[in-house]
Amino acid sequence: MEVDREAAGFFVNSKDGVDDLIITPMGQNLFDDASPGLNNFLSIGQYNRENQSFTIGNTVYSFTKWFHTHPGANREGFGYVDPSSGDKNASKYFCLDGLIFGGRGGIGAICSDGK
Numbered sequence: 365m366e367v368d369r370e371a372a373g374f375f376v377n378s379k380d381g382v383d384d385l386i387i388t389p390m391g392q393n394l395f396d397d398a399s400p401g402l403n404n405f406l407s408i409g410q411y412n413r414e415n416q417s418f419t420i421g422n423t424v425y426s427f428t429k430w431f432h433t434h435p436g437a438n439r440e441g442f443g444y445v446d447p448s449s450g451d452k453n454a455s456k457y458f459c460l461d462g463l464i465f466g467g468r469g470g471i472g473a474i475c476s477d478g479k
Contacts, residue, residue: 372398372432376425386425396442398432413459430454431463445472452478
C-alpha cells in the first residue's frame with residue numbers, strides 16, 4: 365500500500381440496503397494528511413452528526429464507519445496503524461468508529477469517542 369498521499373472515505377448503508385464505499389478525492393491530500401480531500405467531499409453536501417447521515421441533493425447516505433490510510437512503508441516512522449490525535453478527533457467529530465489501514469500492514473481501530 366505504498367502511495368504518495370493518504371486516502372480516506374466512508375462505509376455507507378443506503379436506504380435500499382446496499383452497502384457501499386465512498387472514497388474522497390485524493391488529489392488534494394498530503395502524504396500525512398487526508399483532511400483536504402475529506403473537507404472537499406464534505407463541502408458538497410450536509411453531514412448530520414446526530415444520525416451520521418450525509419445528504420447530497422435528494423440522496424441520503426448513512427455512514428457506518430470512516431477510514432483512511434497511513435501510507436509510507438518506505439519512510440521512517442510512517443505506515444503504522446496507531447491513530448494520531450487528528451484521527452481521534454475526526455472519529456469524535458463524525459461520531460463514527462474509524463479504521464486505519466497501514467502501509468506496513470494491519471488495521472487500526474478508533475472508537476467514536478476517540479479512544
